[in-house]
Amino acid sequence: LEEPLIFELGNAETTGVDFPIEDGTNASLGNVVETVIDEVFYRMAAFDRRDSIGLPGLSEPETIRHYTRLSRQNYAIDLGLFPLGSCTMKHNPRLNEKVARMPGFADVHPLQPVETVRGALEVINELAHWLIELTGMHGVAMSPKAGAHGELCGILCIRAAHEARGDARKVILVPESAHGTNPATAAFAGYEVEDIPATAEGRVDLEALKARLGPDVAGVMITNPNTCGLFERDMKAISDAVHAAGGYVYCDGANFNAIVGKVRPGDLGVDAMHINLHKTFSTPHGGGGPGSGPVVLSEALSPFGPLPYTARTKDGVVHLVEEETADAFSEEHFAGKMQSFGRMTAFHGQMGMFTRALTYILSHGADGLKQVAEDAVLNANYILRSMEDLLDAPFGASGPCMHEALFSDAGFGGGLSTLDLAKGLIDEGYHPMTVYFPLVVHGAMLVEPTETESKHSLDQFIAAFRHVTERAKAGDEGLKQAPYYAPRRRLDETQAARKPVLAWSEPEA
């Protein structure tokens, strides 16, 4: 049975919400109650929304059924391995969901008097503290709403720091293998973007980078572990070179899961790094969001962070700084006035994600987080080494991979592509890996199992992956039409883009 749209199921008369019968739910603007404030009612009548809005209603049973049935057309971590490279689709603990729903967190307003939200502020401070400790940094901007928002935050800090010195640098260097958000962010912040080339083994070319550094380069944006799944061995040397040239180092924290508890980016000279709480710290992906992207900052960049902001004070304690307290705080702790670049969003950030991330950190503890990184890397290498006899692993010889394994479509037969293999995996019961990224590899396939997969699960996946790979190498025509067993066959994306239908409208009679 196909599930209709709510617009096809519902109508304007049905509702799944009841209101008190005696109360003013049938009032209309301008004639609500007899009142001393007649003027208001008279004036409001002009705003009355008279025409139909076109919002269908469903009763509760119909609503539950509609969304339950829709949900079953989705693949999800709860159903199986979700090997999307660089997205870190790990298990979302249910305790985190329970904690986020405690009334003291879920049912408090962001502008309540501070005395009534001490616990909420403690959560922010406590999480900020551990993020700083885990990364070896100085401060953290908690408010960015997602990874890309965090990138923007970091780049704006860099720009603000240069501007504070009157140094109008124009260029941000980005490796060719970077996430698309990196160049987009730099451009959004008004920078020109230039590529840094990679070496044959899949890492940043240190010499080429050094050669490009100069007084016009504001900074570099590096992903480490990088998007080829490799650790940037020269990271410290890169940072030193950038710093020597007066620039700053931004690190894309998307891949922090591989090193959490093992390596502190601050020790490698990083000045700013966003942390995707939904990747490393297991807040749910939710079909595409909400994310949360706190940005840890070095001492050099800390004075420029956005408000509200959390930083370590001289006595080592982490404190939340808001507009009102910023001046006093920064005089005491930044040896001068705070030079915040401003506000990135209303309110304090993704509180609902903070509670979950803090719960995750406390659940794992020091030993658990280290084990997370180790198991994530172990699982990825297990897949790499279980596949490389059959499938091209372009950097397989560059050493162990970190938390994800990169493959290419070299050797596929019959004109089959990475896309065909991906769709073939759907018929095996799996969500495909990240495909065609990073761009440096032809027909790239980036496989990230995460640490929350069991060996049994990996072995099953490898068997399916090998099976489909064999078909792809043999040029099995059937793959071109895959998937066969999904809720939908291949969808026509060209038609969707050429004649966009972005909202439902009543069919013509």
Next chain:
Amino acid sequence: LEEPLIFELGNAETTGVDFPIEDGTNASLGNVVETVIDEVFYRMAAFDRRDSIGLPGLSEPETIRHYTRLSRQNYAIDLGLFPLGSCTMKHNPRLNEKVARMPGFADVHPLQPVETVRGALEVINELAHWLIELTGMHGVAMSPKAGAHGELCGILCIRAAHEARGDARKVILVPESAHGTNPATAAFAGYEVEDIPATAEGRVDLEALKARLGPDVAGVMITNPNTCGLFERDMKAISDAVHAAGGYVYCDGANFNAIVGKVRPGDLGVDAMHINLHKTFSTPHGGGGPGSGPVVLSEALSPFGPLPYTARTKDGVVHLVEEETADAFSEEHFAGKMQSFGRMTAFHGQMGMFTRALTYILSHGADGLKQVAEDAVLNANYILRSMEDLLDAPFGASGPCMHEALFSDAGFGGGLSTLDLAKGLIDEGYHPMTVYFPLVVHGAMLVEPTETESKHSLDQFIAAFRHVTERAKAGDEGLKQAPYYAPRRRLDETQAARKPVLAWSEPEA
């Protein structure tokens, strides 16, 4: 992908639950702590369970995935119409689930001092009050754990009432169309069971019943609306006749949904009736339980109810009576000592279901409950009249049906049976109706849509039902092998019963 058993997935070393590391979780019996009570430890050592228990563990991610995947092999109300006649598979409101989980209900012990559970006792009293009001009865035994347990409770009341008079009656009369639980219950309570025949139009044969009544008949068990989906027009006359012969009337409340808010069984002379809270009052079925079967009792049977017990006092207020207070209470209110037949279960009954049922009653209110009955009956008649041109409805001419419509397999071709039609409906995306019940109709199909289905949903179901019916009448061979599209094809029940495998064991090497 097939889902393995936990025994195939897990092992004795894995656990999805962590314990404090420093605490005594590795203690073994007999050497826990240094202590003044050495004797205990010495003695306990003899009980140490040393051998492997054989319980596999899974981490949380594996557990969530295992059960999520299993769940998707189930059909459920949340996925579609569930027309099981006499089971009343209506929508389960999510508010009820939320309320049942409030700590004041979910996290209280049944033996807490009464002063600390006033609210819980109020819930029982409030629900008891409305059950009494809705049925027009005098008292209610809240503790029965399910419908069949309630039947037993009612029959034991009847037996206790007779015994109190020294009247050792031996027979309970049960219509042939009764639920199997009715005769089983009567037999379990030590009675002989005799059938009451039905008339051609599907109702109890009043004259035959009257003829059978006599000093050996303890009572009758009647279902009203009956299992043919019809209201027993002669109910009051039946009651009067039974009472005149010194017997009592038990009413099976499974079908109360058809008349709630419209008819009070007490007004029809019923002495005892169980109420399936999971049918009429929407507590979740949960794959087969838990149920909850409070039994409302007439004034005549009230003194004999089990403890704990709830009854209306002289001043009209409903009170909970426990062992300790029973004597004082009954002296005041039953004009004599309470003659409770005893205790049916530990503690007070299905509290978690009481909170849900009370929430349901308050949500619907007086107008809503009446609407429930009306819509339930309307939906059933809509199906009856939409099908009867095609499918034999043996009592279609006996007047409107109540909340369920009864059909038979008359006219099926090619040796096809009701079972084949039922399995064919599975391929159409539906759970089949109740089949081969009641026994009075050949190849019976009992369809109960409930009031929580929309017209859209009914129309879709009718279309599918008609389609499969047409195939059955045409003798479509394909139906014999249905279902084709379910998680499993027809299962071999004979093998299961002949060589029962009721627990997993390690495969032989």
Next chain:
Amino acid sequence: MRYLPLTDTDRGEMLAKIGVSSIDDLFVDVPEEARLTGPIEGLPLHASEMAVEKHMRRLSKKNLAAADAPFFLGAGAYRHHIPASVDHIIQRGEFLTAYTPYQPEIAQGTLQMLFEFQTQVARLYGCAVANASMYDGSTACWEAVAMAHRVTKRKRVVLSGALHPHYAEVVRTMAKFTDDEIADARPSMQPDPDLEGLIGRIDDATSCVVVQYPDILGRLSDLSQIAEAAHAKGALLVVVNTEPVALGMVKSPGEQGADIVVGEGQSIGVGLQFGGPYLGLFAVRDPKHVRQMPGRLCGETVDAEGKRGFVLTLSTREQHIRREKATSNICTNSGLCALAFSVHMTLLGEKGLRQLASWNHSLACTAAERLVKVPGVELLNATFFNEFTIRVGRDARELVRLLADKGILAGVSLGRLYPDSEGLDDALLVAVTETTSHEDIEVLAVALKEALA
């Protein structure tokens, strides 16, 4: 109304299709005098979700939740921590809103879960076969007695005096109607259960001996002695367990020779819930007794394509087939509670269950040690798992109320359980689980000291 999808337009169209002019025409078979003309007396009209929630929350807040007090109650219902993922699973609509798996092709989720559950229970109890659950421990206990009657064709039942008094009452109540004779006694207030007395009561007419393990006072008995004595007389040994966590540490009843093992499963996954719904567990050691078992059974089989699958089986024992000849009138199990139990047990696994048991026992020992240091407190038990009996030298019911006023839920007094028995008034059952903190124990000890001074 939010739960009723029909609109008035729908209703009109449907009445027209049916061929009647009003809803009342569908109720013609209800005699005039039986129709309720007015609304239900006193029941308000339908209410918003918000209003109902507020009302229920107000009632909820009139109760002292266990989490908000130092908490030491047991006596057949134990407070354990339930992992958040258990509730997540049991709220999946596909489990929550499914029915009894009568159509196995579209109920494999419930069926496979039940098969796993049966195996878990059987292994925990040291038995061959467990059923798919029953109402609760007390009713399962009665079903065991009834089964022993069927198996042995005898009617005399010997109940241990230290069987939970509610369980004993349920058995006594039901037996009145089936003509079983019940022999029992009140609990012996000794450090050890009265094995000799119990064994002495077994005779050639005895269908079964029913023993609780650990017993109502928290003591453990050497079940193999009783089994031997019972078997020598041709009687069955029924063992009742109300704290399954104990079996992560102490020998199972099955391995000591129990024939039928029943119990309350509430400790694992289900929660306190003021007494219900709970989870009746039922298992038999010898597979030959399977056909006399009550309740649903799920069994393995294959489908038409040879794939492994599961079905309800041996239903010829059941009421819907056998009617008055059924082994029980039961037609419900405690399905969702069985799921909760099975999920929690799967999360624990053998390692977790053993750790949980160890921790419970260790904390209980700590508590016992601490409490016996309070002047006036004496420990009764020579053995215990996570619950023990202390004598406090004054009326324990009063003491419990006194401590409740101070916000301490101190335990279950024997006076509450045995209102008519003398000589038990000064005894208090104290249960300790992993949810008990060292601070809780200290608070109780200090309050006891004050109260007993």
Next chain:
Amino acid sequence: MRYLPLTDTDRGEMLAKIGVSSIDDLFVDVPEEARLTGPIEGLPLHASEMAVEKHMRRLSKKNLAAADAPFFLGAGAYRHHIPASVDHIIQRGEFLTAYTPYQPEIAQGTLQMLFEFQTQVARLYGCAVANASMYDGSTACWEAVAMAHRVTKRKRVVLSGALHPHYAEVVRTMAKFTDDEIADARPSMQPDPDLEGLIGRIDDATSCVVVQYPDILGRLSDLSQIAEAAHAKGALLVVVNTEPVALGMVKSPGEQGADIVVGEGQSIGVGLQFGGPYLGLFAVRDPKHVRQMPGRLCGETVDAEGKRGFVLTLSTREQHIRREKATSNICTNSGLCALAFSVHMTLLGEKGLRQLASWNHSLACTAAERLVKVPGVELLNATFFNEFTIRVGRDARELVRLLADKGILAGVSLGRLYPDSEGLDDALLVAVTETTSHEDIEVLAVALKEALA
């Protein structure tokens, strides 16, 4: 550890397969000096679920939850009742633990939901097309400004003084880096918004005018006047809404000529959550602007068998394709919040939304009436929906703290929102929703009377 499935046995076997002898061999590329040798400073070892839950509950209880106080805060975040079924749906694992629907064949659940959501938002806003959601209202507001820049190729932005100050700050902050010029003012403390002043600031260099509706003080503007003035100068009208419930009763921005409508969707389905995650809504009136929109868009198409299906589309606007030439760097939406919004809106339907709006407005009128009877309280607004501004003749920040001490959450003082602006100190924003009871209003009135005496 409960979240990590590998056993030591597994790890050993896997290392062997990989061909290394220890985990450290997989970290060889991390230079020695970069390795963290000890544990994270101060971070304890892993903890039980029970212990973590206890810790977090303790923190939670340090906050005064809105349900536990008479509650009147708004200013861009509103407390509404969320039906229990909304949370049930968003906890379905298939929604909760899915990723961005990049593989549409196995993500139709998320995609169809987004398509429905887009349609609901577009209709609510009176627009042609809405995107699949953004971070929150304030960032959506900035994205609208950036889009107006792209559409008009102009850089001068006119902000209404009565735009939420946090939103204005976000726009100002971001504009610093994109060289947009921002013209704005502080709110005029008059019964009506200063339309003339606003219109007077629009010139030929203006890319857009940004107006909040209802505005930060709760007032409504006749948007069509502003639209006309803006369009006459070739500028776009951006309308910001922070209380979508209002649109169940008042005319939509789209039908009054707004070009881009953005807002905060938190009121419907999402909850307060101390400020996040919230739900940015973004819609355009004219479909020709679609290709300049930021954010994800879900569109209808067909699959290889001709069945209707949905995909993410027009992704050539987006960063993963266009990199530095993208319309935004955004690569996340607020998917789960969009689902919550859509489920709640589906439950409401047009009828429920209108009833909800009426009830909010009616209660707000009742509150305003009651409060103006308190000596010293003056109502500023000539128009309002469910939030209005009162002047209290004393510092409102202090007043709010004072009332908080009495357990009343009285509203948002303008001093909190505009710490640097003078002359606003005595103004208090009071929001009233269906969760406000008549009793709450009375409690506030009485407390105000005391405080202002």
